[in-house]
Amino acid sequence: MTDFYVFLGALVGLAVGLWAWRRWHPDSFWYGVAFPARVALVYLTWSHVASGCGLTRTRQRWRYTLDALPVVGPAARNAATVVQYKRQLRRVGVEKAPRLGLPRPTRLGWRVRLRLSGGQAPADYEKAAERIAHAWRVHSVRVVDVTPGHVTLWATMRDPLTVVEVTPETEELLKVRPGKLENGQDWIIDFRVVPHWLNAGATQSGKSNLANAIIKALAPQPVALVGFDLKGGVEFTPYAPRLSALATTRTQCRALLDDLVAELEDRMEQCRSHGARNVWRLPEELRPVPIVVLIDEVAELFLMADKSEKDEVARTGTALLRVAQLGRAFAVHLVVCGQRIGSDLGPGVTALRAQLSGRVCHRVNDPETANMTLGDMDPAALDAARAIPAETPGVCIVAGQDGSWHRARSVYVSEEAAETAARDHAHLTPDWNDLTGSSLTTGPGCSAAA
Numbered sequence: 001m002t003d004f005y006v007f008l009g010a011l012v013g014l015a016v017g018l019w020a021w022r023r024w025h026p027d028s029f030w031y032g033v034a035f036p037a038r039v040a041l042v043y044l045t046w047s048h049v050a051s052g053c054g055l056t057r058t059r060q061r062w063r064y065t066l067d068a069l070p071v072v073g074p075a076a077r078n079a080a081t082v083v084q085y086k087r088q089l090r091r092v093g094v095e096k097a098p099r100l101g102l103p104r105p106t107r108l109g110w111r112v113r114l115r116l117s118g119g120q121a122p123a124d125y126e127k128a129a130e131r132i133a134h135a136w137r138v139h140s141v142r143v144v145d146v147t148p149g150h151v152t153l154w155a156t157m158r159d160p161l162t163v164v165e166v167t168p169e170t171e172e173l174l175k176v177r178p179g180k181l182e183n184g185q186d187w188i189i190d191f192r193v194v195p196h197w198l199n200a201g202a203t204q205s206g207k208s209n210l211a212n213a214i215i216k217a218l219a220p221q222p223v224a225l226v227g228f229d230l231k232g233g234v235e236f237t238p239y240a241p242r243l244s245a246l247a248t249t250r251t252q253c254r255a256l257l258d259d260l261v262a263e264l265e266d267r268m269e270q271c272r273s274h275g276a277r278n279v280w281r282l283p284e285e286l287r288p289v290p291i292v293v294l295i296d297e298v299a300e301l302f303l304m305a306d307k308s309e310k311d312e313v314a315r316t317g318t319a320l321l322r323v324a325q326l327g328r329a330f331a332v333h334l335v336v337c338g339q340r341i342g343s344d345l346g347p348g349v350t351a352l353r354a355q356l357s358g359r360v361c362h363r364v365n366d367p368e369t370a371n372m373t374l375g376d377m378d379p380a381a382l383d384a385a386r387a388i389p390a391e392t393p394g395v396c397i398v399a400g401q402d403g404s405w406h407r408a409r410s411v412y413v414s415e416e417a418a419e420t421a422a423r424d425h426a427h428l429t430p431d432w433n434d435l436t437g438s439s440l441t442t443g444p445g446c447s448a449a450a
């Protein structure tokens, strides 16, 4: 009886010790206890899991079988002696799960490499990812690092984007770190690599927060910021001290776009006369100031109240498209925000969207918006965009021009923080008239230079 109590006491002590370890030092508990236990479970259940997810293949293997053979001759008339059993070595079909590599721990889960069975493609694993996640009792399973014949599955125990910490800015020209990627790395928007960005999502999904993060990060840099805000200027007017120009009416938008196109033509001419393919190849002292154009609610630029506005809208669309097409070589970059940017807004919109190679899709209300933003990319990205919950604003799917995509979340940047950054760096705001030689009138809503 005493032994029983000692044993029970030891068990309770062990349980309390493990609980305390997990409570006060979760990282070492994960690597020391939880991860090895998970690995054992993954290995022990893998053949069942793979079979349930349709990932096994039938292979012919030599096996001893216990066969029932019909007995021939007179004994066959007696039902009790119809068969006789015989062990036999022969080739039979056996279900084989793909070979699992050694799981490697990560802070929030593990990565494991798999060898694809003959006839399988990474897409088979993307389709099965949700079922594998349920079988492994984890938050999500993603297919990452695809190499010929192999895929890596990345399992995460909880959503790494629940809390996103501020990352210090690099202050490299035109590089912004607005948040974190799901894999724990910094989310980097590098306008020199991906020149134009589409920032889409439903209302309250975090679009303005991302715009705030971009403004806050670019404010200390030697760049000109320009705003188009057809919501009466309510979004961008607070940042006016750091904006070289701000258009809040359709007429101002047209004038500002004309200025941008003229500026691009000047830059083109300058590059041509120096034999440079783009502004980055010009001598440093001649290199023009990069311009980042932020457009809030792009649909407003394309909406027509009546037919009389048709020509105006068409001219606006064409000018914007020219800015997008020429901007990449001549350091004029676009960040286009909107709830919808679909072909229903007019033919120019689809062409514009094709120029915006950087895509950010926040939570969407309707599948078409996700389709419009990410539809020409991996279908798994679309599924991930549709699954973004409303309670995590700022979570988005980010896709660059190489076709790869990530779940990401922007760091929370309040309007006040972006406003303070705009005020503190107002002295860096290039004057629009000096920059472009334009005659745009300075005043509320247009050319709001410091």
Ligand SMILES: Nc1ncnc2c1ncn2[C@@H]1O[C@H](COP(=O)(O)OP(=O)(O)OP(=O)(O)O)[C@@H](O)[C@H]1O
Pocket (backbone or CB within 6 Å): 201, 202, 203, 204, 205, 206, 207, 208, 209, 210, 393, 394, 395, 409, 410, 411, 412, 413
């Ligand atoms: N990354 C984030 N982390 C935490 N909270 C966020 C984040 N992004 C946005 N939010 C919060 O979500 C709410 C909506 O964000 P935001 O205004 O950016 O959405 P929106 O898509 O611009 O909406 P709308 O189209 O209505 O202007 C805000 O209250 C903001 O504080």
